[in-house]
Amino acid sequence: MSQSDADRVYIFDTTLRDGEQSPGASMTLEEKLRIAEVLEAMHVDVIEAGFAIASNGDFECVQAIAKQIQNSSICSLARAALGDIDRAAEALKGAANGRIHTFIATSPLHMEYKLQMQPDEVIEAIHKSVSHARNLIPNVEWSAEDATRTEIDFLCKAVETAIRAGATTINLPDTVGYATPDEYAEMFRSVIARVPDADKAIFSTHCHNDLGLAVANSLAGIAGGARQVECTINGIGERAGNAAMEEIVMAIKTRGDVLPYHTGIETKEIMRASRLVSTVTGFSVQNNKSIVGANAFAHESGIHQDGMLKNAETYEIMTPESVGVTKTTLVMGKHSGRHAFADKLKELGYQLGDNAFHDCFRRFKELGDRKKNIYDEDIIALVDDEVATASNRFQLVRVNTYSSSDGKAVSDITISDAGDDKSVVVYGSGPVDAAFNAIKTVTGMEPHLQLFQVHAVTQGTDAQAECTVRLEENGRTVNGQGAHEDTVTAAARAYISAVNKLLVKREKTAPEALTA
Ligand SMILES: CC(=O)SCCNC(=O)CCNC(=O)[C@H](O)C(C)(C)COP(=O)(O)OP(=O)(O)OC[C@H]1O[C@@H](n2cnc3c(N)ncnc32)[C@H](O)[C@@H]1OP(=O)(O)O
Ligand SMILES: CC(C)C(=O)C(=O)O
């Protein structure tokens, strides 16, 4: 597809200004610099580094970023006040390409109650502030705060004033996230059509997410003629946040057929930027967040996993690599099917016969019903356990234990002895002791317990326990392993596995075996 300059959408990142306005998201100078460096590496066109008049700290941040970053324009916000504009210009002195972003509200509500100014006074303030900024710097952006609740005639008059005074970018924000996509697109079309010299400025969107429409509105604004989008990494920002940069950029990249625009963003840096912003602000990214959420490229359902293994395009509309995610994850869980389980076993280095595979898959599904997250370690433990015990004479069918803090426990156990189920109820000084006593009763074996060890395979209270039991009988020593998320069951499996090994040793060292 050919890409013309008319279709180029400029990305204006305001993570460090509007993003920082999220309660609790304050950043230090060093943190802002680190984020600015990543934004520059992403080829962001404009970085709004702060609001220079807000505090000395904000001034120093804008100043430091302006000096450090060479390949993106650096911008400072300023009210329609000469002092704000002078402070912004001072902070931007070292910038390779600095921009002053001055704004004033234009909606009746904001003008009457907040600014307590008459519309004519606002027009006068626009003229004065933009002209003043333009005398200090050639790159001036003007914003009509609360544009989407502004009367269209007055909005056109305000925009015309700003362009006449020298604004090179005109931003029409949906400050309170009130607009719908059709309305927002129509506002741009109307203003661009009606304002003389509208073509002398680039129009910009700035959308908030109060109704969850920030990205949809931004894209609608582009359709209406805007060519700059103001957005933040992870969509952080005032109240419900700003439009998320990663979503806008990837929507444009992925749906070029219906969104015939292009940005200069290096999308492979998206994940790095997202992680950094999340770490610095302490705002974790929800798992199901588009593009950068932990589940954005993860699949657990068997049907989806099967599709993914056959052709990733069945369930992924963009590649994980394109946004800097190393690879797709097929999450193993109760919704997974045989294809994904077989693929996982292959990845873990197992080659099982049909019967062993069938048994492992059954146990995996059972585990999935009981356990939320199934990790590779769980599958390894499960398969090792299954493989080790598959041909054994004694198999654990079921164990129920009851114990109390006064040191009494009882084990109700059923063990298959070459296919014949035998059940006993036996006491012990604790649940594991009771289970081991019960096994001894069923098997008729009385080996000496040399070692009993338990460790958790993964983390969390639903982690599988992996037990090792070492038994000794007439100088023969064997180790047995067992895994289960119920520790007593894991211990019983380990004990039975060791007992089976002892049986094999007994047979191998029996007089007839020795003479054979
Ligand atoms: C939609 C947006 O995101 S706008 C940006 C919001 N961001 C911030 O406010 C963060 C940084 N802000 C600050 O640090 C402070 O608010 C400052 C330094 C800007 C101003 O602080 P203060 O002088 O103490 O004023 P305060 O914040 O209490 O009130 C804001 C004043 O600015 C006026 N004001 C608001 N917007 C504008 C504007 N665009 N142009 C001119 N004046 C404005 C208000 O009417 C009010 O004026 P008043 O003091 O005459 O009543
Ligand atoms: C300052 C302006 C651009 C703003 O953040 C808004 O209107 O939301």
Ligand SMILES: [Mg+2]
């Ligand atoms: Mg905003």
